[in-house]
Amino acid sequence: MPDFKEILQVPGSNLIVGLFSAAQDELVTWSGSQSRFPERDLTEYSLHRQLEHAAVDAAMERMPSGLAEAAIAHNADGKPEFTHSELGFLSIAHHTEDDTCFVVVATGGEAVGCDIEAERPQLKRIANRFLNPAELDTTGDALEGLCAIWAAKEAVFKAFGPGLDFREDIGVEWHGPEEAVHRGLTVTLRDESLQFSARRHHRLEGPALWVVFGPVDQLN
Numbered sequence: 001m002p003d004f005k006e007i008l009q010v011p012g013s014n015l016i017v018g019l020f021s022a023a024q025d026e027l028v029t030w031s032g033s034q035s036r037f038p039e040r041d042l043t044e045y046s047l048h049r050q051l052e053h054a055a056v057d058a059a060m061e062r063m064p065s066g067l068a069e070a071a072i073a074h075n076a077d078g079k080p081e082f083t084h085s086e087l088g089f090l091s092i093a094h095h096t097e098d099d100t101c102f103v104v105v106a107t108g109g110e111a112v113g114c115d116i117e118a119e120r121p122q123l124k125r126i127a128n129r130f131l132n133p134a135e136l137d138t139t140g141d142a143l144e145g146l147c148a149i150w151a152a153k154e155a156v157f158k159a160f161g162p163g164l165d166f167r168e169d170i171g172v173e174w175h176g177p178e179e180a181v182h183r184g185l186t187v188t189l190r191d192e193s194l195q196f197s198a199r200r201h202h203r204l205e206g207p208a209l210w211v212v213f214g215p216v217d218q219l220n
Contacts, residue, residue: 002026004058007102008199008211013219014107015114016062017199017211020055021100030054038083039073052094055103067107077162089218091158095209106213113159114213115151118206119143123150130166135174144177144200144208151212152185152196159215160189184216 001022008017022030027050031042036057042050061068071083072090080092091114093104106114123146127136130150139145149172156170164170171188174180180198187194196214203209213219 002030002054002058004055004062006062007201009062010197010219013216014063014067015105015213015219016059017102017104017116017201018055018059018062019100019102020051020058022051022054023099027051027054030057036060036072038071048096051099051101052096052103055094055101056092056105059103059105063105063107079158089159091155091213093154093158093211097206102209104211104213106219108218110218111159112214112218113155113157114211115154115158116209116211117147117151117154119147119208119210123147132167132171135172138174144210145174147208148172148177148180148185148198148200148210148212149174151210152187152198155196155212155214156187156189156194164189184214185212187214 003021005019024047027047031050042053070087072080073083074080080090082090089108089111091106091112093115095102095116095118102116104114104116106112124141127146152172153166153170157164169190173186181200185196185198187196194215196212197216199211201209
């Protein structure tokens with residue numbers, strides 16, 4: 001049967017990080033009967049995409065009362081939102097590998113964003129596409145820094161985009177992985193300073209994962 005292992009749930013905030021897995025026949029059955037995404041016929045989606053949607057559904061079931069049964073739609077930009085706006089703002093992120101999906105769900109009273117990324121070597125090849133000169137100086141080719149900053153910028157984009165340039169509009173201060181986990185990440189969105197939380201998840205197999213979410217004062 002489908003399995004959901006909770007990795008992180010931050011006290012005082014509506015944020016859940018988990019690892020979800022399900023067999024193909026279970027995904028097909030769920031896709032034909034689900035009510036979480038009423039505007040999508042998930043039976044027409046690939047198994048990969050069905051897995052991601054089912055992971056969100058499993059995470060949402062663990063949200064507080066009032067959110068656990070909430071239906072989700074997507075706007076013209078593909079951004080997820082609750083079908084009932086009084087429930088607040090919503091952000092979703094996935095990292096899928098074969099038949100397992102790491103999922104992050106965050107909600108808040110105002111715009112929120114979250115992302116999950118693996119420390120993958122490809123980030124070194126594209127660093128100059130998303131890092132500004134100051135960020136390139138502070139991170140160098142340290143993979144944990146590249147991954148955390150990428151995840152932070154994705155989280156900001158999800159909260160406040162579209163229409164944001166990763167290099168020009170979003171800046172992230174980097175002082176090493178320990179500082180990022182302990183104190184969070186200070187992010188500059190144009191002229192505004194925001195605080196995002198960061199977590200690094202080590203696995204027995206595979207690269208470490210960074211989860212970034214915020215702004216921290218908006219998560220409720």
